[in-house]
Amino acid sequence: MPSFRTRSATWRRTAAALLAAAAVAGAAACAPSPGPTTAPSSAADSVQLLGRLTVATAGSMRGYSRSRFPHWRETGENCDVRDTVLKRDGRDVRLRGCNVVGGRWVSVYDDRTLSDPSQVDIDHVVPLANAWRSGAADWDDQRRGEFANDLTRPQLIAVSATSNRAKGDQDPSQWKPPNRDYWCTYAEHWIAVKHHWRLSVTSAEKATLTDMLETCSWAKRP
Template structure:
């Protein structure tokens, strides 16, 4: 599936085709990526703030990365300028169908606090902003607000989607993000990911 980006035209912004996200790979490739991740204890939360991950950057006139993901992941999208004001979304975590954008959250596949504990505390805020707005990897996904809030900042050893059919894709996406950004995993997190790959 191609990910659409938003661009500013002469008078208004217009959806355009953007590059496809990097594929998480076939299971064998994903297993190799998992094996390459550094295993370490979770780091301290000292100094953490969501403000250290500037997110929802501008992505065109009157719109931001949140609107970009809402438009990319939805169907029957209705826009006011570049702001998404209507559509339908299928929440992969819990199989809910949503028809109001206010019921949709944009989940960071690897939560910001988890990233902080696994290496992002050593980045500068610009790099953390790149991570928080990453449209090139499967880091941002439109899901139900309830499932996103149940997940919080937990890793796969602590929380998994209630929709077991998503476990394979969830593990592949989590691994792809951590591998690209060179973030560590805990031993329990790695074991859970390995187990979830068994459903592929």
């Protein structure tokens, strides 16, 4: 069986080849997605999407406010996007009207099981402030609201409040989920969101995402 070092070298050569192919695709490959997209189906897909992202230094926080990303939107009588995600991600969810008052949630960031919805936060996988620094500062508030309430991409997830607040607005080069088994999925989701919304990545962020994709089962095959 090939050694870990050999498998790692093979993965890096494969990733480099895919990134090169993505670059050759040119501007047409970078065109905005015409409609809703889903998370990539494999680490190989994520490598290609990562290669299409613009690498740039983080922008200024000047003018930023969470209010520039209106959330949570109403999704029915007395319901909002937070309620929707809590119901989607929970098990044995109990409701009072449209409000979630109980259930069970597994926080994939830190592998904790929670039964009190007050201990659950709805995390923006790509934080609002990070989005502002990577392109959203140039959007209008309507588009920022669509980003903040995006239920189509893997952008909203129910996690423990402690892990969400530890993450803050940091990118993967600054913070990763304590649950290492989730790194592959986290990187795939981060890349999918940034690709769809045409947000840039820093060089450190891109390097870390490449390393995190190496934890995927696809990358570990001999």
